[in-house]
Amino acid sequence: MSKRILALVGLIALALPLVAQKKPAKTPWGDPDLQGTWTSDDTWGVPMERPVKYGHRLYLTEDELQAREKQVAASKQRIENPSDANHSPAKAQLDAQERGEATGGPGRGVDAAPVPGQFGEYARRASKQTSQIVEPANGRMPALTEEGKQKQTEAAALRRKKPETWTDWSIYDRCITRGVAGSIIPVIYGNGLEIVQTPGYVAIRYEMVHDTRIIPTDGRAHAPSSLRSYMGDPVGHWEGNTLVVETTNFNGRMGIGPNGGGVAGSLDMKLTERFTRMADNTINYELTVNDPKTWTSEWKIAFPITHEPGYQIYEYACHEGNMAMRNMITGTLADEAAAAAKKNQETISR
Amino acid sequence: MRSKIAVAILGAGLLLTAAPVWAHHAFAAEFDVNKPLLLKGTVTKMEWINPHAWIHIDVKDAATGKTTEWMIEAGAPNGLLRRGFTKASLPNGTDIVVEGWQAKDGSNRANGSNITLPDGKKLFVGSSGTGAPFETQK
Numbered sequence: 001m002s003k004r005i006l007a008l009v010g011l012i013a014l015a016l017p018l019v020a021q022k023k024p025a026k027t028p029w030g031d032p033d034l035q036g037t038w039t040s041d042d043t044w045g046v047p048m049e050r051p052v053k054y055g056h057r058l059y060l061t062e063d064e065l066q067a068r069e070k071q072v073a074a075s076k077q078r079i080e081n082p083s084d085a086n087h088s089p090a091k092a093q094l095d096a097q098e099r100g101e102a103t104g105g106p107g108r109g110v111d112a113a114p115v116p117g118q119f120g121e122y123a124r125r126a127s128k129q130t131s132q133i134v135e136p137a138n139g140r141m142p143a144l145t146e147e148g149k150q151k152q153t154e155a156a157a158l159r160r161k162k163p164e165t166w167t168d169w170s171i172y173d174r175c176i177t178r179g180v181a182g183s184i185i186p187v188i189y190g191n192g193l194e195i196v197q198t199p200g201y202v203a204i205r206y207e208m209v210h211d212t213r214i215i216p217t218d219g220r221a222h223a224p225s226s227l228r229s230y231m232g233d234p235v236g237h238w239e240g241n242t243l244v245v246e247t248t249n250f251n252g253r254m255g256i257g258p259n260g261g262g263v264a265g266s267l268d269m270k271l272t273e274r275f276t277r278m279a280d281n282t283i284n285y286e287l288t289v290n291d292p293k294t295w296t297s298e299w300k301i302a303f304p305i306t307h308e309p310g311y312q313i314y315e316y317a318c319h320e321g322n323m324a325m326r327n328m329i330t331g332t333l334a335d336e337a338a339a340a341a342k343k344n345q346e347t348i349s350r
Numbered sequence: 351m352r353s354k355i356a357v358a359i360l361g362a363g364l365l366l367t368a369a370p371v372w373a374h375h376a377f378a379a380e381f382d383v384n385k386p387l388l389l390k391g392t393v394t395k396m397e398w399i400n401p402h403a404w405i406h407i408d409v410k411d412a413a414t415g416k417t418t419e420w421m422i423e424a425g426a427p428n429g430l431l432r433r434g435f436t437k438a439s440l441p442n443g444t445d446i447v448v449e450g451w452q453a454k455d456g457s458n459r460a461n462g463s464n465i466t467l468p469d470g471k472k473l474f475v476g477s478s479g480t481g482a483p484f485e486t487q488k
Contacts, residue, residue: 079433079474090386090449090463097386121429163379175401189429207428314428321399323423328379331454 024241024277029199031217032241034275036307037194038283040186043132043303044123045071048185048257050131050139058139059128068126075122121189124308132185135288135300144263148294152263155255162332169325172259175318177230178209180247180271181287181301182260192313193305195275202236202243207313208259215245222248230254232271243275256289256301266293281307377451381461385452389420389460393444398427398437405440405462405475407448422448422462424475433474444468 025033045068050058060068131139144152161168172178183206184193190208197203205212217236227233233249250269255262269291276284286302289295377383391407403424410417424430440446447466453459462475 088449088464090451091388093386094388121432189426189432208426314431315400316426316428317400319400321397321404322401323404324380324402327381327453327455327459330457331380334455 025280027197031197031199031238032243032277033197034195034202034243034277034283035197037192037311037313038305038307039193039311040184040191040285040303040305041121041308042123042125042306043127043129043186044121044191045075046127046129046132046303048132048301049141050133054130054139056137056139058130058134060130065126065128072123072126076124079122121186121191124306127303129303132301132303133299134286134302136297142295142297142299145292145294145296147266148263151294155263162335163325163328164332166325169328170259170261171230171253172209172261173325175209175322177211177254177260178206179254179256179260180213180231180234180273181256181289182254182258183209183211184285184287184305185258185301187258190316192311194313202245205313208316209318210316217243222246225249228252228267232269239274241276243273245273245275247271247273256287263294265289265291268293278304377461380454381451382454383451387448387450387452387460389422389448389450391420391446391448393440393442393446394419395442396437396440401426403427403430403475405446405448405465407446418458420448420458420460422450422460422465422475424462430475435473439473440465 027033027035133139133141136142158168158170163169166174172182177183184191187208192207194205195202196205200216200218202215202217203212204215211231213231213234215234215236217238219237220235222235223233228249228251230251230253232247234245234247236243236245238244248270250265250267252267252269253264254260255264269289272288272290274284274286274288276286278284283305284302285305286300288298288300290298389407389409391409393405394408395406397404397406403426405422405424407420407422408417409420425433445468448460448462449464449466450460450462453461464472465475466472
């Protein structure tokens, strides 16, 4: 009997290190080690703003989570095996046109991806979150100020405008940058980032549009307010195992949304990011947006970023072959020519 | 034996009255959703460039024997690599069938969706949204 108890105690002792939280790794100079390649892919499919039906609930129920797990598995299958999906949208459209049926069309579009809207990246595991925004409690962006509303109206007008010149495109379209938030919020592809540390500095490089932020953690103050930039001026410090990065000195042109879209923050915007390593393959990422000139209250985004075996950062020389700008201009010219021809025809027939 | 004779089927444009939706960096401004096409051609070059790779093909007209060059927009190189594409996936001389949509300006450029290899295997090369409601609402 006593032997059994001893054996049991022995087993528990062996098992303990497995269940105890792993002590976060440290760099040789003693900072928490966040280094490596990470991706925000696992938040694919989690809306930035919470659908109203979830109310103040941040996490899915077991049933809802199972439904999302099925979606995640289906996305992986269809993207990796397009043959299996038997998904031929252009061919289906041609066949429908031959039958005389209307398909697609401006404002309606067609589903070109194996999974609607999904062009390559997918979550490896289903997120339990109902939204990327975790504060305020309803998971939605707080109301805009009057200044914020004005910027929203201007941004919407630009989106509707047919592109005629280079300033008619967003900063992202022009391969300039995606901004601090836009570089990590998951989008259709290229959601990777790499963290490298030295004593007194943390560097973060993002794959798409290839920005690199050099973040000093040596206690220095922000640059003078006269120095402004798209990515702002980041200053970091360690709070326990968490890297806290406060970024100011923005130029007022970047939004807090996918690819830097959305309403642009003001010159006074302050972003506070927190990176906390939760496990070998997981960092919890938080981004607090403080900009009283644009939003009526502070708000926060949070999601995990993960390290995936074999995942690496590829070069993204964004403007190398950015033919879209030229093609969109010629598209606009074609539209204008068609409209003029139609008007002529109407004049003649009168 | 797989015929190298090329067939290009261009869908007749449908006149639709819906207001255009202009999503930047988007399909709708660059390609014509009313011009789906199916091209059989031979790969002459694949450009692994950002933000989108481009596949060049020669399409031969069955009736006239005349060859036309087409450029097919594909996904970003990083996205294609992660989908399993390599530089060896589309060597020059490969006969492929391309499904996609033609450029709005009527030139021989198209946005690719699927390509079918000689052995019947399909590769998804899609790159950008098409102005479908679920995309424009983002």
